[in-house]
Amino acid sequence: MTLGLTRRRLLKTAGASLLGVGAASFPMPGLIRSARAADTVKLGCLFSSSGAMANVEGRLTSVVRMAAEELNAKGGVMGRTVEVVGTDPASDWPLYAQLSRQLIEQDQVAALFGCWTSVSRKSVLPVVEQSDALLYYPLHFEGEENSKNVVYLNSPPSSSVLPAVEYLMGPDGGEAKRFFMLGSDYVWPRTINQQLKGYWASKGIPETDWREEYVPVGHSNFQTLVNQIREFADQPGGQPVVVLTVVGNSIPDFFREFANQGISALDVPVLGLDALEADFEGLDTAALAGHLNCWAYLQTAKGPANDAFKAAWAKHVADTGVPYRGDVAIDPMVSVYDGVHLWALAAEKAGSFAVPEVRAASPSVSFACPSGYEIAMMADSTYVKRGVFIGSLNETQGFDVLWQSEGTPDPLPFSPYMKA
Amino acid sequence: MMGGGMLFRVIALSLAALTIALPILGGPLAGSGIGISPYLANIIGQIATFALLAIALDLIWGFAGVLSLGHGLFFALGGYLIAMHMLKDGYVNAGVVPDLMTFMGWTELPGYWAFFESFPYAAVLILVLPGLLAFAYGWISFRSRVSGVSFAIITQALTYVAMLLMFRNDTGFGGNNGMTGFVSLLGMPMGAPSTAVWLATASTAAALGAFLLCGRLVRSPFGRMLIAVRDDEARLRFLGYDPVWPKLAAWTLSGVMAAIAGALYAPQVGIINPRLLSPEVSIEIAVWVALGGRGTLSGAVIGAVVISALKFWLTGFAPDLWPFILSLLVLIVVVGLPNGLTDLRLPKLKGARHGG
Amino acid sequence: MPVIRLLILLAALFGSPAYADRAVLSGALCAPALADQIAALGALAEAGATGGKDEAAWARTVVEAVDARALRCAASLAFIGEGDAALDAASLAPSPAPVDAAPMPINNRLRAAAASAAAALTLFVDTEPAARAKAATTLERRREALSLTILDAALAAETEPTVLAVLEPLRARMMLADPDPQNRIRAIDAIAAETTLRNRTLIAEALSEEADTTVQAAGQAAMARIDRQIAIGQVLATLYSGLSYASVLLLAALGLAIIFGLMGVINLAQGEFIMIGAYAAWFVQNAIRALLPGLIDWYLIIALPISFLVAALVGVVMEALVLRRLYNRPLMTLLATWAVSLLLINLVRVTIGTQNLEFHQPFYVVGGVPVVGDFIVTLNRLFAIAIAALAFVGVVLLLRVTTFGMNVRAVAQNRAMAGAAGIDARQTDRLAIALGSGLAGLAGVALAPLYNVNPNMGAGFIVDSFMVVVLGGVGSLAGAVAASFGIGQINVIMEPLYGAVAAKVVVLLLVIAFIQRRPEGLFAPKGRR
Numbered sequence A: 001m002t003l004g005l006t007r008r009r010l011l012k013t014a015g016a017s018l019l020g021v022g023a024a025s026f027p028m029p030g031l032i033r034s035a036r037a038a039d040t041v042k043l044g045c046l047f048s049s050s051g052a053m054a055n056v057e058g059r060l061t062s063v064v065r066m067a068a069e070e071l072n073a074k075g076g077v078m079g080r081t082v083e084v085v086g087t088d089p090a091s092d093w094p095l096y097a098q099l100s101r102q103l104i105e106q107d108q109v110a111a112l113f114g115c116w117t118s119v120s121r122k123s124v125l126p127v128v129e130q131s132d133a134l135l136y137y138p139l140h141f142e143g144e145e146n147s148k149n150v151v152y153l154n155s156p157p158s159s160s161v162l163p164a165v166e167y168l169m170g171p172d173g174g175e176a177k178r179f180f181m182l183g184s185d186y187v188w189p190r191t192i193n194q195q196l197k198g199y200w201a202s203k204g205i206p207e208t209d210w211r212e213e214y215v216p217v218g219h220s221n222f223q224t225l226v227n228q229i230r231e232f233a234d235q236p237g238g239q240p241v242v243v244l245t246v247v248g249n250s251i252p253d254f255f256r257e258f259a260n261q262g263i264s265a266l267d268v269p270v271l272g273l274d275a276l277e278a279d280f281e282g283l284d285t286a287a288l289a290g291h292l293n294c295w296a297y298l299q300t301a302k303g304p305a306n307d308a309f310k311a312a313w314a315k316h317v318a319d320t321g322v323p324y325r326g327d328v329a330i331d332p333m334v335s336v337y338d339g340v341h342l343w344a345l346a347a348e349k350a351g352s353f354a355v356p357e358v359r360a361a362s363p364s365v366s367f368a369c370p371s372g373y374e375i376a377m378m379a380d381s382t383y384v385k386r387g388v389f390i391g392s393l394n395e396t397q398g399f400d401v402l403w404q405s406e407g408t409p410d411p412l413p414f415s416p417y418m419k420a
Numbered sequence B: 001m002m003g004g005g006m007l008f009r010v011i012a013l014s015l016a017a018l019t020i021a022l023p024i025l026g027g028p029l030a031g032s033g034i035g036i037s038p039y040l041a042n043i044i045g046q047i048a049t050f051a052l053l054a055i056a057l058d059l060i061w062g063f064a065g066v067l068s069l070g071h072g073l074f075f076a077l078g079g080y081l082i083a084m085h086m087l088k089d090g091y092v093n094a095g096v097v098p099d100l101m102t103f104m105g106w107t108e109l110p111g112y113w114a115f116f117e118s119f120p121y122a123a124v125l126i127l128v129l130p131g132l133l134a135f136a137y138g139w140i141s142f143r144s145r146v147s148g149v150s151f152a153i154i155t156q157a158l159t160y161v162a163m164l165l166m167f168r169n170d171t172g173f174g175g176n177n178g179m180t181g182f183v184s185l186l187g188m189p190m191g192a193p194s195t196a197v198w199l200a201t202a203s204t205a206a207a208l209g210a211f212l213l214c215g216r217l218v219r220s221p222f223g224r225m226l227i228a229v230r231d232d233e234a235r236l237r238f239l240g241y242d243p244v245w246p247k248l249a250a251w252t253l254s255g256v257m258a259a260i261a262g263a264l265y266a267p268q269v270g271i272i273n274p275r276l277l278s279p280e281v282s283i284e285i286a287v288w289v290a291l292g293g294r295g296t297l298s299g300a301v302i303g304a305v306v307i308s309a310l311k312f313w314l315t316g317f318a319p320d321l322w323p324f325i326l327s328l329l330v331l332i333v334v335v336g337l338p339n340g341l342t343d344l345r346l347p348k349l350k351g352a353r354h355g356g
Numbered sequence C: 001m002p003v004i005r006l007l008i009l010l011a012a013l014f015g016s017p018a019y020a021d022r023a024v025l026s027g028a029l030c031a032p033a034l035a036d037q038i039a040a041l042g043a044l045a046e047a048g049a050t051g052g053k054d055e056a057a058w059a060r061t062v063v064e065a066v067d068a069r070a071l072r073c074a075a076s077l078a079f080i081g082e083g084d085a086a087l088d089a090a091s092l093a094p095s096p097a098p099v100d101a102a103p104m105p106i107n108n109r110l111r112a113a114a115a116s117a118a119a120a121l122t123l124f125v126d127t128e129p130a131a132r133a134k135a136a137t138t139l140e141r142r143r144e145a146l147s148l149t150i151l152d153a154a155l156a157a158e159t160e161p162t163v164l165a166v167l168e169p170l171r172a173r174m175m176l177a178d179p180d181p182q183n184r185i186r187a188i189d190a191i192a193a194e195t196t197l198r199n200r201t202l203i204a205e206a207l208s209e210e211a212d213t214t215v216q217a218a219g220q221a222a223m224a225r226i227d228r229q230i231a232i233g234q235v236l237a238t239l240y241s242g243l244s245y246a247s248v249l250l251l252a253a254l255g256l257a258i259i260f261g262l263m264g265v266i267n268l269a270q271g272e273f274i275m276i277g278a279y280a281a282w283f284v285q286n287a288i289r290a291l292l293p294g295l296i297d298w299y300l301i302i303a304l305p306i307s308f309l310v311a312a313l314v315g316v317v318m319e320a321l322v323l324r325r326l327y328n329r330p331l332m333t334l335l336a337t338w339a340v341s342l343l344l345i346n347l348v349r350v351t352i353g354t355q356n357l358e359f360h361q362p363f364y365v366v367g368g369v370p371v372v373g374d375f376i377v378t379l380n381r382l383f384a385i386a387i388a389a390l391a392f393v394g395v396v397l398l399l400r401v402t403t404f405g406m407n408v409r410a411v412a413q414n415r416a417m418a419g420a421a422g423i424d425a426r427q428t429d430r431l432a433i434a435l436g437s438g439l440a441g442l443a444g445v446a447l448a449p450l451y452n453v454n455p456n457m458g459a460g461f462i463v464d465s466f467m468v469v470v471l472g473g474v475g476s477l478a479g480a481v482a483a484s485f486g487i488g489q490i491n492v493i494m495e496p497l498y499g500a501v502a503a504k505v506v507v508l509l510l511v512i513a514f515i516q517r518r519p520e521g522l523f524a525p526k527g528r529r
Helices: A007-022 A054-073 A093-105 A118-130 A161-169 A187-202 A223-234 A250-260 A304-320 A331-350 A355-364 B005-026 B038-063 B071-094 B099-104 B119-143 B148-167 B193-219 B221-231 B233-238 B244-269 B279-292 B298-317 B319-336 C002-015 C017-030 C034-050 C052-067 C108-125 C129-141 C148-157 C161-177 C181-192 C197-207 C213-263 C270-291 C293-321 C330-351 C379-401 C403-413 C415-420 C425-447 C457-472 C477-498 C500-517
Strands: A040-046 A081-085 A111-114 A135-137 A150-152 A178-184 A210-215 A240-245 A270-272 A292-295 A366-368 A374-377 A389-393 A399-404 C071-074 C077-080 C368-372 C375-378
Touching: A040 A054, A040 A093, A054 A081, A054 A111, A054 A304, A054 A331, A093 A111, A093 A118, A093 B038, A093 B244, A093 B298, A111 A118, A111 A331, A118 A135, A118 A150, A118 A187, A135 A331, A150 A331, A161 A187, A161 A270, A161 A292, A178 A187, A178 A223, A187 A210, A187 A240, A187 B099, A210 A223, A210 C500, A223 A240, A223 A250, A223 C197, A223 C213, A223 C477, A250 A270, A250 C375, A250 C379, A304 A331, A331 A355, A331 A366, A331 A374, A355 A374, B005 B038, B005 B193, B005 B298, B038 B071, B038 B193, B038 B221, B038 B244, B038 B279, B038 B298, B071 B119, B071 B148, B071 B244, B071 B279, B119 B148, B119 B244, B148 B279, B148 C330, B148 C457, B148 C500, B193 B221, B193 B244, B221 B233, B221 B244, B279 B298, B279 B319, B279 C330, B298 B319, B319 C330, C017 C034, C017 C052, C017 C071, C017 C077, C034 C052, C034 C108, C034 C148, C052 C071, C052 C077, C052 C108, C108 C129, C108 C148, C129 C161, C148 C161, C161 C181, C161 C197, C181 C197, C181 C213, C197 C213, C213 C270, C213 C368, C213 C375, C213 C379, C213 C403, C213 C425, C213 C457, C213 C477, C270 C293, C270 C330, C270 C425, C270 C457, C293 C330, C293 C425, C330 C457, C375 C379, C379 C403, C379 C425, C379 C477, C403 C415, C403 C425, C415 C425, C457 C477, C457 C500, C477 C500
Parallel strands: A040 A081, A040 A111, A111 A135, A135 A150, A178 A210, A178 A240, A240 A270, A270 A292
Antiparallel strands: A292 A389, A366 A374, A389 A399, C071 C077, C368 C375
16 A cells, blocks of 8 residues: 655645745746746646546556656657646546646647546637647547547547447347446436447337436446346346446446346346446456456557556556556556657657647557557547457456457547437 | 725725726736736636625625525526527527537427527526525525524535536536537637636626625615624514515525626636536635635635635645645634634624624 | 377377267357357257266366367367467367467357356266255256256256255256146246246246147246236335435434534534545454454454444544534534545545555345345345444434433533533533544444445535435434435435436425425424524
8 A cells, every 4th residue: 555645745745835825825827837948848637636536537647757758768759858747627627627728828738638527628628729739638438529639549439339339239249139228427428328329220229129327427326227227137138238338436336236136247248338447446356257348458458568558557656656556557548648659759750849730740650559559540530540349357357358359440520320 | 893994995996906907917918027818817807706706605694694505506507597698609600519419419409598699688597597596595495494504504405406407418408518618708709818808807897896785785774684683683583673584685696696706707717517516616615705704705805816816726736735725724714713814914803703 | 299299189089989079069169150159068068967977077177168268269179278288178188279279259148158057067077065056056047058958967866955956946947848738837837936027038938939728827827926026026125225225324314413413513524434434444354354364254343343433533533623612603613524524535535545445345245135026135235224223223222321311412402401400511512423423433334335435435425414414303313214214215216217316306305395394304303402
């Protein structure tokens, strides 16, 4: 257990608190930040280290720092040292917009890396569009957006969820016939379920073979819903599957109830679209083995790039003492790591840090992602092409690779199934 | 009683000076050495809306002794109404399809979005709806003599209910994502430096207006009535006064002021979502007032300005520290300075302050 | 070495006809279609069941390799393991797999069939009666690879009564497609003995192709029987859900009710005391794991008094440093306790971290016991209900029987008079705060197997538990119980009809409306303050 308070950090915080009190009467955010030498280039981070999202979001700032160190170890980007400016938007959506404005206008960052939830991205979007900045967004999300000021590092449903569901419906995946969609009530689950319904309708699956339920974000009591799922699953009509789009702490709460009510993955598999290894810490995974998830990266992906990434992360955690687990690597970490490298490659290619030049050069560079795929931005959108993995939960809280895509499918920013 | 005429005048003058200086320093002089960047203007504007919100709460808590832990409800209501106007306006006049229509798969907005493209309609609603809501709720509560801690908790529960409802996408207000992607307000394009400066000016002007209005009100016979309600409601009843009406008037006015603050706040941050309805936000408003000192109006402004400025500054600079500083500040003030930060400057006032 | 291997292989290949059979059986797993693969697992199980113990042991090894995803296929030859370390699946002798050997794709339906085949083969391989009984129960649920041939072979070989008690009804159930109508009726009755919706669907599917009227009649009767049981089960499940939700509410609100009733202080940090109780339980777990690993299953019980004391201590410290100075200013205590909660959350956040804590799950909080229909009593919720009941009874006894309890009631009813009668009201306050905080600590232990434990866990309880206290009536314990049950039950009944959000909204609005009509709550306080 890292206590997270090293001596250096303690001194730093003590000093900061003195400064904080001293400057209280002069609210000039950012102005106090010391001017840096001209031979650096700054990257801004917008990941919460407090509030509801801190559990998963906080570590991404450390990954950006790690990637920047890698770049600096090779002499920086175009001879300039990469400096990372971290912030804490405190899981407060308007604060993301506020801090992004500060990073762009006061810190003059070359690019922003940030946001986890869709709402935080939507909050930052007007800011980056107005000042023509570049936001690298590391999460898989609902699509239906294509801004030239956002690089979508992860997949929209068309190139992640749909391939996964298609697999489950095929002979290899167990010929799923009936679907129970359970999601947290917000835009990501809603959009995904809408696209799924359109997709199923196009495959001739009758409406009676699916059900859609939403719970509030942060919902924890799943007794009634698990009862409903059992009832749905026990009716005739073919192999049932739960498409789970609840997020955050609702995920372990759901799986705990699911296992306690004695429903096995072998009877009713759950495709947990946002489920990560960390969600199963402290659960009895022997009773949960066989449930599925679907990401553009799984920790068990094979290949030297992944081994190198995992080793680098473990070393970074050990060296810096950040309070995260060095042995856990999750998809958004890899995505943001890819983002930093893609940005650096594009800037070098363009020979400039100016956003229009970097954007123009982006489609012509590619990076060997730890997932094992060579990834690159599309030519006609700012989406990055990623591979798809389906993971199967094993007894040790990890996900084995059950299936992975042949190459990197083309992401479709706007789904053809939305208007079904 | 009024927390020192001197302090009151200083704050009123500062607000007035800001209102006059902002358009000049942020407009023609923006590039010069003493100019204000649009970024700084935006922050000043946001803080001014918080000050207005704090004044609204101080009127009802500091003077009528009714603590609301649900002022976020009125604040958010104002914000949502102006956001609906901006989205509808962008949709009708600029052809920008709101996100919430896309992800809900709607081809048109629900009926209650009708007429929102008209600014006067939205402006009237911003004044009327929160007023009606506050009046109706206050009328029921004050008549059945729900007061003190129970009233505070129930306002919080009501706000929580509103948050749960607004989180639902079916209600047609954008759910968790709320509303964002505003195009323009009154013809001013969002994101333009001049818009930021004008919104900030409007906010400081509104705060100044509310400050002066409430200052007059609490010195009037009505204000003395309020203070009597706060200090001994039972005796007031014995004396033949009905305490319901002064309370209700102050409560309704407070709700409307909070809504105006919200309507000025939403365009400046560029997003409105149900988080404003979370219990923490409403408690934080009460913390501003308590820290600055209740029942002085000046204290409310000072509390709101100091805390929100500190928060803006620290979340960018020393994010881990902010919650510690806030909680310790509250504890020190609550335990050591019963009348808030104004205690630091002023000699102890005569007369005990009752209740809490 | 490879030469020797090759010789062994050749000898095996030509020397024994069994090898050829085994190669066909295991190679069938490499079929491209899922249905064929499942059939191949069935064939393996059957071969093991009829081919003697050695054959059964071999078949089980292959089946387990399928489940462990170790099986690789090159054309129609199966290998276990990868590359040079691979074994020939037919002979289990080392045999390097060709480079193009692809792992056999596996999915949950195949794994279900593999689990079924493995259980069936265990009946023939395992010498432990307990292991065979466990395998037999697995077969009740997983019949994917089970056939009458296998069952009859197992019944013939089995002597252990516990195993037979499971296998005999199972055989009856397998007769659903038997040519003899009497056997089909017996099968229906055997299936209907367990009254779940799943079994009802089984019978309904069989009846849809049933021509015989007597079987139809028996089937309809069985389905009606199951329907009745399911209906009862549904009512019980709803009641149980409501009860478990109510117990959570009561646990969270009990301490709050005591503090509020006595001092009119709303403790906004109550949720964080729950969190501290849960964290204390976590430390107890770690200490036991390090010092007395044998007792690890009982750490939740051992943690009960410790979490109570830790939370009580924090409460007393808060009283001494903060609340003591704020009596008569209840609204200021509201803000002060909010600041305390913020401080506690962040102290835990920087010292321990934001991640969910890992708790060992002892047997008494894992899984559930099927009762009737599809109603399952989940043990983690039962644990919370039991702790809530114990806590409530304990508090009632404490307040009714002890001097401290008498003092508390006296101070709550009339503080001035109690003081005049010689009761030290401040001392009583302090003890009551300790009790109220300690109860939150207990709640933390009870909720640890139910909820995620992290620094923010307390925030979820604030509004709900206040509603309980306010609705129940200031300081009324009976009121708190009634309010918990009312809110819990209404919530659970409304949830399937209108969804979780609407249920919560309606319940809260009902409570708010009720308070407007009766500000004193369900149970009016006897005293005056």
